[in-house]
Amino acid sequence: MFRSFIDSHFFFLTEKMILSTLQTPRSLSRLSLTRHSHSYTSRASLTDQTPTLTTSPPPHSEILSTRQTLLSRRASAADLALSRLARLRLVEPRLRAFLHLPDDDALHAQARRLDARIAAGDDPGPLAGVLVGVKDNICTKDMPSTGGSRVLAGYRPPFDATAVKRVRELGGIVVGKTNMDEFGMGSTTEASAFQVTANPWDESRVPGGSSGGSAAAVSSRQCVVSLGSDTGGSVRQPASFCGVVGLKPTYGRVSRFGLMAYASSLDTVGCFGSSVADTGILLHAIAGHDRFDATSSKQDVPDFQSQFASVSSLESKPLKGLRVGLISETIDKGVDAGVISAIRAAALHFEELGCSVNEVSLPSFSLGLPAYYILAVSESSSNLSRYDGIRYGNQVYADELDSLYGGSRAEGFGSEVKMRILMGTYALSAGYYDAYYKRAQQVRTIIRNSFKEALSQNDILISPAAPSAAYKIGEKKNDPLAMYAGDIMTVNVNLAGLPALVLPCGFVEDGPAGLPVGLQMIGAAFNEGELLRVGHIFEQTLENFRFVPPIVADDDIAF
Template sequence: MSDHPALGTLRAHRVADAWAAFDAVCAGADGLNAFLAVDREATGLDVGPLAGVPVAIKDNLATHELPTTCGSRVLEGYMSPFEATAVRRLRDAGAAILGKTNMDEFAMGSSNENSAFGPVRNPLDRTRVPGGSSGGSAAAVAAGVVRLALGSETGGSVRQPAAFCGIVGVKPTYGRVSRYGLVAYASSLDHVGVFGRTVGDAAAGLQIIAGHDRFDATSAPHAVPEFLPPTVDGASADPRPLAGLVIGRPVEYFPASLDARIAAHCRHALTVLESLGAEIRDVSLPSTDLASPVYYIIAPAEASSNLARYDGVRYGRRAMADDLGAMYERTRSEGFGAEVTRRILLGTYVLSAGYYDAYYRRAQAVRELIRQEFSQVFASGVHLLFTPTAPTPAFRIGEVSDPYEMYLSDIFTVTANLVGIPAMSQPIGRVDGLPIGGQFMAPHFTEPTMLRAAAALERALGAEAHQ
């Protein structure tokens, strides 16, 4: 894709532009707090599809020159001996890695308020959250520091911040992008994703980082297609570019409780998609209401196992104590924040003797049921699904204190992680001046179809998507 229009747009944003924007919105005590570490010497390469393009990396993706802290005191100052495959592929393409972005600790959160290093502020309204857990990357893109950034998703941590910040966020199919070098939260749910100012930006970034990786046993050996052909990203003479495409509207994602203004923007987006040639069809995914309970059993269970390695012995923070048991306890108590501790305890509980069958095994059975429902809908001739990304716009920092209420921020996004299908969010309008996102979901490994529809919708909505 060396001649793709999106690459020309990305390459037009240079490192000097990035630092000028950084100094304007990120530096100082009143800045966005979007970055945890920066490399002022970053220049990138003179050649490659992303030659000299400034990018930002979520701080749970391992890098050589910069610390990898996962937003946690337990890894404060930690320098990885290796680099994540997705990061290395960006470097090999010529990108300049400007810095590591702030995040909810170990990617556990929906607001970026759980970072040990303070919350990120939404660049569109600094009293509000940018979404989580990849809030720093989303804020960096929305603020104009970079046009391209990497995030990660376990239950919506790319799409929900993209919606809150008014940008594009793409979560590919599980296995499409290597997880090597992504610090594990819940291994069967974790994905590396991409933020961009536009659909073209995000597609160009995904094109670079996708592909099989022998270092990741879950990496799919699928060839990487062209995610967004130049003729699709650019102006199209075809007034009905989506003719023949069937887009499902899952009724469970439009409950009576959904904010009427968000529902109206989604209905308008669907009307626009229909005018572009798509057939809109109501579909049902009846187990949708079980997705969040299932997610909050499986994800903490896997987190309990993955985070056992932070014990003060192998690497990371070590607290001083008189004996080994006390050292373990103090290291983890001092190193982990409240939300990480809560999820470790919950995960340990559901995996414990006497409760494993009642919770974890049953949750896995329901996960399979949800997967089958998606498969049946797609097998019925539906090519894509369209839904709201989040049930609300960005809320104020400190406004949501109930963990259960916070978990509901991901109510429309966790299903795609449970099933492993590609999904994305893009701006479709504003409510009270705050952006809201529309979400596409697609069958496994059909990112090109999803991105083609998203690009057509983006082009048709134009400035309306940000009003």
């Protein structure tokens, strides 16, 4: 009796909150859908081009072809969902990319609702029928959300993260929760409390991290696109390792509401797709101001889709005049030779497209790693205080309060998380604050300024997304410093709050089929549109590479 009262009471409150504050009025969402559908239909025809004659056709937008399929009634959303879920389940035992997969019935029901809308002549939304994987640190109200941590095992949030809510409102189907390093702390997904995810290109290798599950799921075509989070490279590095497109938006571009905080001043919700267009369409869906995140920006979100010109409409030098700066510190010692040559080849490709490519030096680049780790662990030591076993999550029985706290946290957190909480607590302690946290903030300002300077002389900056391709599972497990060093390419971008797009640009010879190498393109704040435009042209004109991992059978992707 008592329990049920509390239960319903709680539910009522959270429902009320969500109803009154989170839901867009029906008429408004209808309006925005109409706007989207206009641009989408006009663009959908563009992708129906005859394929180019290269042996490896450039990646097309699965989101747009799904839309075409549905609107032309060639297949129903329910049929599409059925076939895609079958493939997801087929490879899942080998990859272990998902921590939670809902019943097929629940997803079918969503797909059938979309079909009903289509049958009624309503626009089902730009993401209609698109299967979206969601990193487990992004809250979903109908699925557990654990952040890859035992401390939240079985925890079900009473609300959807803003990014998830927007995906659903636009017709996307959340297909499951993807594996990750606990609370985003790691670069391999091995620090998940629950399972290790394999790299689709070589199952003995890590998919990268911390959004390893989201990257592997898109790479293996278990889902069309996925949401990840990027605090120091957690979208870009796994995108590189798995050969998919990964986008880390400008800090503030996408609401963090519902993203379990790791380092609040660095955290961003990012996107994965198998093409630049899909990644950009997903970003467009989730970007924009949110009144539930005081750090989200009120900057307008431009219509990125107009950037995705079809390859046949391109001039011979489609990027003529674009100034590309290759960050010299990122192709220096400590970076694998195979990675350097792939990036140099990418630079040549930019030149072929009409860009001027120059090496630029960011002398503060090497300061980024220590500054990042000080700031990230400091903020995380604070953000993870709420996992105290009192209100939710893992609670250990104890005779007195300190033991309840100690036991719940000792049992709930993994060793990497504990290490970072300890380091962060130390860095913020009285007497150490000035030497660590404050100093790191000063370094952050220097880094921000040096990026600003470099981006005043270049339109975009390029670098590898990681110093190496995917390494073996277990290889760096006992060498955290080596793992941290792998973040060198990405952390500076978070410190500066800038957007960056990673897309596969080549291979290193390793593993059964070679391992993909990701190119990182860094742009000015809130200039994701330019990154997507350049990235799309780069991707559509890159010949002789096909970034589909061996785990995906050839006939599988021809849907």
